[in-house]
Amino acid sequence: MFSKKKIINLTILLFFIFNISILIFAGKERDEKHGIGSLGLEIFSRIENLFSGTSMLVSDTWNLYFNLINAQKENTDLSRQIKEYKAMETSYIELSLENKRLRALLKFSPEIDSRYIAAEVTGRDSSKWFNTIVVNRGAKSGVKAGFPVIVPEGIVGQVIEVSNNCSKVLLITDRMSGVDVLVQKSRGRGILSGTGDKNCVLKYLLRKFLIEPGDHIVSSGLDNIFPKGLRIGTVVEAKKKNAGIFQEVEVKPFVDFEKLEEVLIIFNRK
Structure with a gap:
């Protein structure tokens, strides 16, 4: 069984060979008019474009990855802040209710001659x-x-x-x-x-x-x-x-x- 990494490398190699083959066959038809230098230039131009596109793809992929990581971190921070705010709200409500009960208790003055x-x-x-x-x-x-x-x-x-x-x-x-x-x-x-x-x-x-x-x-x-x-x-x-x-x-x-x-x-x- 092939690993995912080997399959990906093999695919890139085949793709590269396929492009070279196309360029060579296309170059033979134009050889008489443009010469071997034109064919070489076109080959290197295609290779440059290929690697340039791959580089941009890798760069965009990394940027997307880091953006996703940052977004996940921001979501985690926001969730933590929301939980903290809810806990603070619950504590505030409890304190408010306790103060209300204590005020009612302090206002209550039983008619007794005792402390x-x-x-x-x-x-x-x-x-x-x-x-x-x-x-x-x-x-x-x-x-x-x-x-x-x-x-x-x-x-x-x-x-x-x-x-x-x-x-x-x-x-x-x-x-x-x-x-x-x-x-x-x-x-x-x-x-x-x-x-x-x-x-x-x-x-x-x-x-x-x-x-x-x-x-x-x-x-x-x-x-x-x-x-x-x-x-x-x-x-x-x-x-x-x-x-x-x-x-x-x-x-x-x-x-x-x-x-x-x-x-x-x-x-x-x-």
Whole structure:
């Protein structure tokens, strides 16, 4: 088998021999009129033209090659710049949204006689058994276990573990959570517990209180953890069993726990 390079060289050689042959035969017919010098001149003229054309072809080919290389480099540079601009745009949007949330958080002034600090959510419990988050404030910031955690929409939960620079917060949707609450309209009192799902359940609410869907639930302040009057959620459904003195109420929290990014930690006075 011939390589590509050998085939190309053989083709050029044959082409060259073919042109020489044509010139020789053409020269024989004109030999008597023009002489051998005319034939030689024509041969060298043809050869010169052949090599001149080949040289131009090679030059044009190299120019095209280098232009393609430059164009590819420019396209690569442009693609990199576009990716950088998109990354900058994404960062700008994230910073803008974060500033918007922080401004809303700072404008929110809970009517409580306590100090509070802002914290960023840095982690979540991924299991289905616990509903907790981790925030970037800890003992160095003065945070202690039992401190309430809130956002403008309502109560988030309470701090249960503290390290130097972060804290774990038990959400009100966790089964281990319990908040002393009031039905805002009827003033019925009960304990709000988590279900491990999105909604909570209000327990130990006496049957005598009239509860309707849409009624607001607020903190009572009697558990010495959450200040009185903080928003918690709305009534979805009230169930009165055939026997017993209590009714059970399903409550939808005001807080969207899937979207928590910043919170406020309240410093308890106790």
